[in-house]
Amino acid sequence: MIVLDYSAKTPIFEQIKEQIIFLVQKGVFLPNVRLPSIRALAAQLGVNVNTVKHAYQVLEESDIIYSELGKGFFVAQNAADNKKVKGEALEVVRAAVSSALSMGVKKEELFNLIEALSENI
Amino acid sequence: MIVLDYSAKTPIFEQIKEQIIFLVQKGVFLPNVRLPSIRALAAQLGVNVNTVKHAYQVLEESDIIYSELGKGFFVAQNAADNKKVKGEALEVVRAAVSSALSMGVKKEELFNLIEALSENI
DNA sequence: ATAGTGTGATAGTCACGCTATTACAGTTAT
């Protein structure tokens, strides 16, 4: 369900976070559904408990999930379209695009890139 | 000429690199023109010599500039359109866009973003 | 010679990501 790429530059906890958002986005995880426990997911991914905890914590701070002591983590109500998350994602794109443009990449190339990536979703 | 942003997540040497590429791209630095010396630029930016050296070294490895012992660094011949640099910049954009799309950002928003950023160049 | 270049090496600091481990508090099922 979640796949880690250790050769990528994006941190493990970030990958977990992004993929959970993706699953929530796709409707695989519906509101109030319980997520895998920290320990269970850590074991499944072959990763330390702290790392999963970190990912969940960040997700909680973005109001994607919420926690209940002794029970677990659950998908938040309007997690599927979360302004904070989308805003941050857009900001990353903005920085990358801005940098690319300043280095001489043409906007047409960027349009083509987005068009191509859009089809694989 | 070069401005550093210490609050940004992009490393100093990377910022130096990008802004020099930008200046080369804009035609401020023409081929075979001499760049500020490592020590001079370091002093001007209030940064360690090693940091500027690192930036210049990366630029040299990308064939944007070249060095001559005892003389200095100079802009390379076809520095203005460097495939390696543009390829790397595109790859960063690809990762960011891919991530944003998977998080539910619509491609129209991305198009608008690029359009807006293109005008400020 | 002197002052400027690039080159190379070493060492130290700091932050970040991840791991390892321990302990505590709450929930649930038996």
Place this chain on the structure above:
DNA sequence: ATAACTGTAATAGCGTGACTATCACACTAT
């Protein structure tokens, strides 16, 4: 009550990357 789960919290250690601080050396130009 007990056991087996949950989340929470704190500490410590390791490796890496970015940056700083120095020193020494080789080459160029005046």
